[in-house]
Amino acid sequence: MSPSETSSMSGWLRTDRTLPAIESLRSALLEPVQAIAFWTAIGLPLVYVPMLATGAVWQNPVAVLAILVLNIVAFVVGHEHNLPESGRSQH
Template sequence: MSGVPSTTDSLASALSRTALAPVQVVAFWSAIALPLAYLPLLAGGLETGELSLFVGLLAVHAAALVIGRDHAQE
């Protein structure tokens, strides 16, 4: 009977999908919109203070790509 999922497993799975869905939506659309923030930084040239901002922006974009990759795939 180990192959039969229990009710609590399916309930926990449904709750995690429900809770994760809004996070995936925000991450998906953020991954689409974040490259627009690169334009002003790159157009003006990257100075020392802006370099850390650009690297942080790249890290946030990478995280948004990973988190939002499964949005609306059914």
């Protein structure tokens, strides 16, 4: 067995077909996840306005913090949505 077929780190058997399949699955899921995150990051701030207007910000500070953290995560995950390939960073 050649070194390219096995991984000493994980102990899993890797074949030349496994990596393209994983890469294909990753690329198939990446766009929809980025799109959902992008639009969540756009729409989630609309939740802040009613919370401020009704005073829910002061009644539920943990919920507000959770929404804020979710918004930040959505911005980070969705920041490359719909960018041209030349503008995307290589991960």
